[in-house]
Amino acid sequence: MAPTSETLTAERILEATEEVLRRHGPAKATVVDVARALGVSHGSVYRHFRTKAALREAVTKRWLDRTSEALSGIAAADRDAESRLRDWLAALFDAKRRKAGDDPELFATYSVLTAESGTAVGEHLADLTAQLTRIIEAGTADGTFAAADPATAAGAVFQATVRFHDPCHAREWERPAAEAEFAAVVDLIVRGLRA
């Protein structure tokens, strides 16, 4: 139990919520469990998150943001667009695969939460597609890529690689062929974007 003298921040509540979700699973975890883990009243938690649904949405957003923040550095890097695109797609696959492989219970928990999420997932997908759009715009500006509409092309790239980032394909990520299959899809896509 954490000492109550520490200031109760939203971030501390979200950390505790993730731990409670990991321990109890998404079906059983309650706000009272979270409050107990923090040594505070459930009223204190509700002052930061007005409903249980809002708390679940916020912890889902935090989990998804961890991936998009790591990728945004690659998207914004000062390097040629094709390398950035390849690195970005590899980093996305790698992040998802590690999340699924390193902590399967937490991954299963977040698969349930993302399925029930109203806006966090939509915003996450929009954020990732916007990062891809910036890379493709840069490549189109310097003549590497030829995309009539970079946003449409970014959507197509994201969907053509869905097998390597959508949780419904997680079982396939550990197969020995996965790395070669990923490389073949990325090569096909990069060729499709080239001027």
Added chain:
Amino acid sequence: MAPTSETLTAERILEATEEVLRRHGPAKATVVDVARALGVSHGSVYRHFRTKAALREAVTKRWLDRTSEALSGIAAADRDAESRLRDWLAALFDAKRRKAGDDPELFATYSVLTAESGTAVGEHLADLTAQLTRIIEAGTADGTFAAADPATAAGAVFQATVRFHDPCHAREWERPAAEAEFAAVVDLIVRGLRA
């Protein structure tokens, strides 16, 4: 109940099995239910399919074969490779979308059966990828496509379009944007294959 005077063929058993699966669901359907629907003893069914697992595997194969047979005509047609590829991918998406939309219970049933299938799904995927390989080989031979290894390229095309044929994405197929998203992915892929 069908008249018992008709010869009991494997095809009649599989037809009845599909109907029993649709009615009872994959968890509850039994060989006795199938025999009852046909007005025969369960021993008669076992003479054609030695185990319940073999019967389920065979009915799954029959369901999958319906899709691959429709597609094989497109793959073998005497037309330019790019049109064949586009038509083949559109026909696959269309077949899956109709299966999911027209009879959701049966689609859910077969989603369970394909997940438990040992070999039928693997053979089905190999068959579809072989059809794609033939199209890409033809396109490479006539200079439309440039694929160093048509089989690898076929695998990449199949996986890059997984969002439009894997049942785990079925909920996304009815969204208004699905058709435009499919078109953007196919355009990207065709550009990636071109010489």
